[in-house]
Amino acid sequence: MIxxxxxxxxxxxxxxxxRTLRQAGYDWEVREAADGAQALxxxxxxxxxVVLSDWNMPEMTGIELLRRLRQEGFGTPFGFVTSEGSPxxxxxxEAAGALFLIAKPFTPESFREVIDPVLA
Amino acid sequence: xxxxxxEEVQAIAQEVFAAMIDGEPESLVPWPDAGTGSxxxxxxxxxxxxxLGRASLETSTPAAHELARALLSMEADETVPREDVxxxxxxxxxxxxxxxxxxxxxxxxxxxxxxADRLPDGHLAAAVQRVPLAWRGHPFVVTVWEVAxxxxxVREGER
Numbered sequence: 001m002i003x004x005x006x007x008x009x010x011x012x013x014x015x016x017x018x019r020t021l022r023q024a025g026y027d028w029e030v031r032e033a034a035d036g037a038q039a040l041x042x043x044x045x046x047x048x049x050v051v052l053s054d055w056n057m058p059e060m061t062g063i064e065l066l067r068r069l070r071q072e073g074f075g076t077p078f079g080f081v082t083s084e085g086s087p088x089x090x091x092x093x094e095a096a097g098a099l100f101l102i103a104k105p106f107t108p109e110s111f112r113e114v115i116d117p118v119l120a
Numbered sequence: 121x122x123x124x125x126x127e128e129v130q131a132i133a134q135e136v137f138a139a140m141i142d143g144e145p146e147s148l149v150p151w152p153d154a155g156t157g158s159x160x161x162x163x164x165x166x167x168x169x170x171x172l173g174r175a176s177l178e179t180s181t182p183a184a185h186e187l188a189r190a191l192l193s194m195e196a197d198e199t200v201p202r203e204d205v206x207x208x209x210x211x212x213x214x215x216x217x218x219x220x221x222x223x224x225x226x227x228x229x230x231x232x233x234x235x236a237d238r239l240p241d242g243h244l245a246a247a248v249q250r251v252p253l254a255w256r257g258h259p260f261v262v263t264v265w266e267v268a269x270x271x272x273x274v275r276e277g278e279r
Contacts, residue, residue, distance in 0.1 A: 009232075010211040012191050012204060016140065019193065056214070056230055083218025088227050104215045105139030 003029045007039035008054040023108040036060025055082035066096045124223050124264050129251045132219040133262045141190045154252035154259035163209040163235045165217035169228015174265040175217035183258030184209050206235045
């Protein structure tokens with residue numbers, strides 16, 4: 001079973017992301033983190049198969065988390081789930097090593113569109 | 121002239137509600153007389169950068185609770201903790217604000233969401249688009265504010 005870490009400072013949004021994963025057909029084992037710093041600790045302690053992270057979070061943003069992971073040698077597959085889906089943000093995400101960026105609001109279909117190719 | 125059109129703001133709000141709450145685009149409809157009275161809840165995010173402004177959502181307290189229940193897939197008779205109501209409305213503002221920011225010709229950064237019973241004093245911005253809507257019979261007003269000069273102090277900074 002794929003193990004995912006969902007990082008978002010909004011508990012409500014974490015619940016929505018987890019629900020949407022299930023609705024998209026991904027029966028994954030889920031862990032949660034409330035900001036980038038907590039996500040970093042979680043990953044150091046037990047690396048998941050994939051990280052789904054918000055961009056804007058207190059303590060450590062999603063892009064800071066991703067850059068830190070790569071600096072520390074973690075190649076963990078990483079995708080953003082963020083309210084900002086501009087081309088500029090997508091370029092930044094890709095340059096830092098993200099596999100995809102899902103813009104909020106999203107649907108189970110939009111999850112599948114970007115996650116299925118990565119799983120394949 | 122504002123770089124953001126009334127129709128664009130309305131379309132963003134409708135898309136957010138369709139995807140996150142109701143699963144259908146017609147759940148949020150224009151309501152010119154929408155007003156929230158004395159039991160209002162306001163959530164907002166600030167945009168910093170070449171364009172300095174704010175996106176706010178205003179609704180009634182009962183509607184804020186109903187929205188939180190809908191976002192968390194709770195039953196109609198369940199009580200929502202206040203922190204979840206604040207979280208839910210703030211996250212709606214975050215998503216609407218992020219999409220409003222994407223309309224701007226020059227991108228800035230988005231602040232953290234804030235939630236209160238009214239916008240803070242010293243709010244030196246002008247409403248460039250006010251979009252009054254109805255959701256399940258409740259008022260829901262989306263407003264985009266623009267600061268002419270960067271004199272407003274913005275909470276929380278960039279993140």
